[in-house]
């Protein structure tokens with residue numbers, strides 16, 4: 154008997170965002186399943202963050218044919234301004250590591266990490282301390298984000314993204330600001346966590362050689378300079 158196919162978590166067709174300067178980033182198609190491990194690579198400015206932004210439901214596409222996430226019609230939600238539904242979907246399904254950490258400045262590090270748990274009314278102290286220990290951020294839990302280094306903020310963002318055992322982990326350059334030895338630790342933690350939960354991982358990185366050692370499939374993106382458009386199929 155053949156193995157059942159893992160669940161499809163994203164089905165997209167012709168989802169795009171055009172910026173004021175005329176640059177367009179288009180996801181031509183995407184068929185992403187639970188368990189997929191995807192690396193989006195490419196030169197600076199080719200559209201990696203924009204792609205993750207649209208996939209994370211944070212950046213509204215301005216054109217699109219189909220955008221299904223976990224069987225939910227996302228384009229319909231955007232069209233009807235169902236922002237609360239989109240926020241709930243984000244909180245319950247996604248762990249997102251933004252390029253610049255994106256921590257809440259007036260909350261202590263511990264509160265930043267636990268914020269996603271509070272949003273969905275869940276608490277798991279053991280997992281919290283496990284993540285904190287793995288990411289070596291025990292000593293800064295009571296600090297505010299501006300009191301710690303950029304690399305520490307990035308590790309806090311990793312903990313915050315994983316705290317709810319999300320089904321979809323999106324990571325924008327998650328190792329860009331940390332020492333190479335810590336980069337390995339972050340990648341190991343990401344892979345172990347998504348393998349345990351069966352989640353999908355979609356990340357960007359310029360450090361492709363290191364990342365590809367962890368079994369990710371690479372999807373290079375490249376802007377066509379003449380038409381100022383990047384077309385990407387995942």
Ligand SMILES: Nc1ncnc2c1ncn2[C@@H]1O[C@H](COP(=O)(O)OP(=O)(O)OP(=O)(O)O)[C@@H](O)[C@H]1O
Pocket residue numbers: 172173174176178195196197198199200201202203204
């Ligand atoms: N808010 C904006 N207004 C105008 N243009 C934008 C905006 N955001 C992004 N762009 C343009 O869209 C293109 C894609 O940007 P994006 O940040 O997705 O690239 P990237 O591949 O993630 O780059 P990097 O590797 O430097 O992070 C870039 O050429 C950028 O100049």
